Amino acid sequence: MGKGRAPCCDKVRLNKGSWTPEEDLRLIAYIKKYGHANWRALPKKAGLLRCGKSCRLRWINYLRPDIKRGNFSEEEEETIIKLHTLLGNKWSRIASQLPGRTDNEIKNVWNTYLKKKLASRERKKGDHKITDEPNSSLIESHSNSEHLGPQNREKNRNQTTETTEVQKEPKDDTIEVEVQHKSNSSVLSRCSSSLSFATVENLHSEENEDKIFEIPEMMIEPELWSMIEEGDCGESLAVKKNETASDESKDWLESLEIELGLCEPRDEKQETVLSVDSCQEEGNGLCFDPFQIEPASPLLLEYLYDVNVESSNID
DNA sequence: AACTCCCGCAACCGCCAGTCC
DNA sequence: CGGACTGGCGGTTGCGGGAGT
Structure with missing residues (x-):
């Protein structure tokens, strides 16, 4: 007991360093759906090339929904x-x-x-x-x-409290979430800290245990979900936001979008928002490219719709 | 403008403690 | 009872960005 032990995992072939947005999404999606009963087994099941400890740290220190961001008062x-x-x-x-x-x-x-x-x-x-x-x-x-x-x-x-949320009965395969953003729109660091989802305790179901997850029910902003599901721009996010969100949450959402690479920062001089055209000019007609940095959006979309961890990842 | 220095912060590492078998 | 395993904790590292020269 406590006399040291072998490394928590085989560190060979594992990613180290900063987490990519895709890794964050995978981790969030998995924990959101199955919880984190076993950190050691989690990375493999979630298709992450990380050790369990790293996943735990990332979750605890960064991705948990109740993390408070911004300066200390x-x-x-x-x-x-x-x-x-x-x-x-x-x-x-x-x-x-x-x-x-x-x-x-x-x-x-x-x-x-x-x-x-x-x-x-x-x-x-x-x-x-x-x-x-x-x-x-x-x-x-x-x-x-x-x-x-x-x-x-x-x-x-x-x-x-920065966000509170009410999860409604799922409609079809989607999850409808009302997110009310209170307080300040704190500075977003990296990408995923503000993705919101229900508490893990409610999400863990025995029948899902030890099963490779299939469709992550990520409680991302409804706007993001609609983008994911529609696979196109539909309409500019900002227009939607005007209809549904307060000014504060607009700021917050805009920051999130930019951080996620969903859209370019607004041109402050023109005060215009990204249009469908400008989105589609980007390439394949898919505006939603959360991983502009790497990897490309098709991978994400494939992942989000039809996750097959076994085939796409480690062994 | 280029370079160096400094600082903040995310992530890693190793050890400890609790639990299970 | 003791070893194996896992989660948790605290110390440390190293990268990235801003400030200073």
Whole structure:
């Protein structure tokens, strides 16, 4: 127990480094449908050339639907500082008190920013030295503080919530989702953080277990789904958005579209949106090319419609 | 404009702890 | 009871982009 062990997986032939949008989609689709009961087996079943650990990390730190993005608020920073004083480098425990924030994110913020901020603050006060060790003398007194009390936690949760969603009864093979984007349209980093889907617990069904998944019911924005299903531009996304979304969610969706490579950034001078024509000029008539970077859209479409992991991937 | 330096952050690595057989 | 296996955690690395020269 705990004496080291063989690598979690055969690292040969596995992808490393940054995740591609396609990998993100595969992971999301799989977890969305089958959950993540077994991280080790997940990559193979999902057709990912990644080790289970890598998938887990990507999910936990980036793809989970409840991840809060954007800068830390003053309140969050203070919470981290206080908790770090109490707990030391127990990032996961600190993260558990900050809904939507991951231990990795908090760790990064601490190491790159908060530690310095606190150090300079303490220098001004001429107070005790800043270390990574918990200040045990404070633990007891702090345990009675209301910092982690229900009020604060509720407050924090309210701040955190960026999206809420209601899953309706599936129509045919599609899933209808209402996504209400609250709060700010936080900065999207990479592509997939804002793809939204229902909680995994509701998605895991025994009958699906150990079965190669077939059609991922990805709860992407309805607009994206319609694009996927229609296989064409239909109408400009922005026009649709005007009909259905608030200004905030428009911004958010636009960011998402751009990040996913679904459309070019809007020409700010002309304030026009991509038209069907401009989309179709791109090539094969398919506007939707989520993987402009790599690989090309036909692969994705084939994947989305008729996933056959066994034939298209590892062994 | 070109180059270097610095910083932020995503991802990796190795170890630990819990669980199962 | 002990080994095997898996998930989780914390430390570290390295890439990419922005700032500075």
